[in-house]
Amino acid sequence: MTGAHHRPRVLIAEDDPDTLVILRVNLNAAGIEPMLAGDGHTALERIEAESPDAVLLDVLLPGIDGWQVLEQLHAKGNTVPVIVCSGKDNIHDLQRARELGAVAYLVKPFDIDRLIEVTSEVVGLRQGAPAAGRGTAADADGVELA
Amino acid sequence: MRNHRLNEPDRLRRDARIAGLRDFQTPSLEAVEQRRRQLWQRTATALALVAALVVAFAIVPSDRLAAPGTGRILFAIVGVGGGLFLWAFHKETALERLTRSLTDERVLTAALTNRLHEVSLLLDAGKQMNAHLQMDELLDTILRSACELLDATGGSVMLVEETDLVTVCALGRDAAEGQRMRLGEGVAGYVAIRREPVLIDGHADPALFPGLILREPYVESAMSVPLVHRAELEGVLNVNAPIGRSFTEYDLRALAVFSEQAALAIANARLYEAERAHVAALLDLRKRREVG
Numbered sequence: 393m394t395g396a397h398h399r400p401r402v403l404i405a406e407d408d409p410d411t412l413v414i415l416r417v418n419l420n421a422a423g424i425e426p427m428l429a430g431d432g433h434t435a436l437e438r439i440e441a442e443s444p445d446a447v448l449l450d451v452l453l454p455g456i457d458g459w460q461v462l463e464q465l466h467a468k469g470n471t472v473p474v475i476v477c478s479g480k481d482n483i484h485d486l487q488r489a490r491e492l493g494a495v496a497y498l499v500k501p502f503d504i505d506r507l508i509e510v511t512s513e514v515v516g517l518r519q520g521a522p523a524a525g526r527g528t529a530a531d532a533d534g535v536e537l538a
Numbered sequence: 539m540r541n542h543r544l545n546e547p548d549r550l551r552r553d554a555r556i557a558g559l560r561d562f563q564t565p566s567l568e569a570v571e572q573r574r575r576q577l578w579q580r581t582a583t584a585l586a587l588v589a590a591l592v593v594a595f596a597i598v599p600s601d602r603l604a605a606p607g608t609g610r611i612l613f614a615i616v617g618v619g620g621g622l623f624l625w626a627f628h629k630e631t632a633l634e635r636l637t638r639s640l641t642d643e644r645v646l647t648a649a650l651t652n653r654l655h656e657v658s659l660l661l662d663a664g665k666q667m668n669a670h671l672q673m674d675e676l677l678d679t680i681l682r683s684a685c686e687l688l689d690a691t692g693g694s695v696m697l698v699e700e701t702d703l704v705t706v707c708a709l710g711r712d713a714a715e716g717q718r719m720r721l722g723e724g725v726a727g728y729v730a731i732r733r734e735p736v737l738i739d740g741h742a743d744p745a746l747f748p749g750l751i752l753r754e755p756y757v758e759s760a761m762s763v764p765l766v767h768r769a770e771l772e773g774v775l776n777v778n779a780p781i782g783r784s785f786t787e788y789d790l791r792a793l794a795v796f797s798e799q800a801a802l803a804i805a806n807a808r809l810y811e812a813e814r815a816h817v818a819a820l821l822d823l824r825k826r827r828e829v830g
Contacts, residue, residue: 407788409649416642428642430649442638454652457786 399425400445400515405435405461406477407453414504415448422508424515432456436464439472446514448507449494451478451485462492473514477502550639556632567640574633581626588619656792659687663796667803671810677707680800684777685709687796688761688789693777695765696726697804703730703774710778723749725762726774733771735763735797737790759784763793765801772804 402424404415412428419426427444429435432453439447451458462474475496476489489497496510559573595612663683670676677695685693692710696703701721708714722731728747729736738760744750759779765772775797779785 407649407652409646409653412646412649426642427638428645430645430652434645438641452788452791453786454788457788459787 399423401425401427401442402511402515403427403429403435403438403442403444403447405429405432405447405453405458406450407431408450411450415507418504418508419511422512424508424511430454432458432461435461439465439470444472446473446475446495446511448475448477448511451476451480459488459492462489462494466492475510475514546639550636553632553636553639557629557636559636567637567644570633570636570640574630577626577629577633581622584622585619588615588622591615592619660796660799663687664799664803667799668806670803671807673804673807673811674707676803676807680775680803681707681709684775684793684796684800688777688785688793689780689783690777691780693760693775695773695775696730697773698730698771703727706773719749719751724751725760726776729762729764729774730771733764733766735761735790735794737761737785737787739784758782761785761790761793763790763797765797765804767798767801767805770805772801772808775800 402419404412404419404426406412406415406428407430409430412430416426416428427438427442429438430453432455435447435449435453436456438444449458449461453461456464458476458478462476465472465474471493473495474493475498476485476494477498477500478485478489479500481499486497495514498507498510557570557573558577559569592612592615595608595615663686666679666683667676670679681693681695684690692708694705694708694714696719697706698704698721699718702718703721703726705714705717719727721727725736725738725742725747727749738757740758742750757778758781760776762774762776765775775793777785777793
């Protein structure tokens with residue numbers, strides 16, 4: 393999909409309207425085209441219909457939550473790179489994200505510059521050299537998912 | 539100017555102009571869809587006309603085709619057809635961008651509406667809780683409001699009494715009322731000690747929750763949150779999901795926010811009870827002096 397568009401597209405799945413706006417503005421400024429989803433159903437629909445280049449997935453979503461979205465993507469074999477955003481900084485959630493194929497795990501509240509850096513890296517990985525759709529990206533707190 | 543340097547309304551206006559939506563006063567996905575249908579119907583008609591002309595030239599006898607200028611006419615027709623397709627494709631690209639932008643706007647509006655709804659529900663619950671100072675009425679209101687907020691079928695409120703947690707109000711399982719457990723025992727005891735919300739999906743792990751009593755009927759999904767006010771643990775609030783529904787971390791966060799207000803209301807009711815007891819003691823003392 394990326395080739396057909398000038399800018400990489402990233403879906404932001406987040407229920408908080410303020411965070412949605414902040415991420416949209418910052419991703420736009422970084423040359424990434426943001427797409428928005430306020431709940432799990434919309435996120436899944438837009439991922440399937442519009443094939444974004446990456447997904448910023450908040451764990452706390454109404455309807456079906458971020459974990460369920462990740463599980464469904466994993467079950468369907470969808471290889472879109474997913475960056476999990478969570479308020480929890482524990483090994484259990486990190487492990488879960490890794491098992492479900494997420495490429496990075498960001499702990500909230502995150503530094504917006506770091507988030508842009510990680511997102512750009514993930515989008516770059518997908519566009520660039522690595523053969524696998526899923527690469528490695530370090531998160532804001534130094535946690536890494538391989 | 540590059541796309542991302544334009545602000546959202548300017549992008550919308552520019553894409554609407556390119557897509558041929560001149561009367562685009564109120565952005566709507568329906569208007570974009572209508573324009574898309576119209577665009578491709580017209581393009582298909584024009585392309586069919588071009589194809590018909592090409593076919594007509596193809597069936598014309600070859601000696602007529604040799605006439606001067608015929609090749610150029612054919613080339614011009616094919617060129618017009620190609621140009622038409624590119625023109626439609628350009629408009630379709632703008633329509634695609636419009637669809638995405640308008641979908642994003644809808645998502646933002648829905649997120650704002652949801653947040654307003656949540657805040658409104660929490661405010662209502664807060665008002666209802668603050669309207670009660672009698673502990674029994676308050677606990678009942680807390681439990682009912684929590685169940686309404688989360689679409690839960692039942693639950694319980696447990697209050698701290700020295701080193702125990704006592705179930706003082708229950709919905710759905712009346713038998714639970716009066717039940718006593720030590721802090722640290724079971725899910726509620728764990729929540730009380732750790733002072734962190736817990737979401738149970740499926741069977742709770744006895745290894746994680748020492749002293750856990752397996753309940754019948756089995757609850758598929760449940761949440762427990764501590765009731766803490768000014769670093770003081772007041773108790774634990776538990777809610778159970780209806781059959782076939784699982785709570786999510788999103789629900790857990792909502793219950794955690796709700797529990798802050800509930801803990802405040804309980805602390806106020808306890809203060810009120812203590813004040814009443816104090817006043818009653820003073821009145822009793824005065825009466826005794828008068829009698830004496």
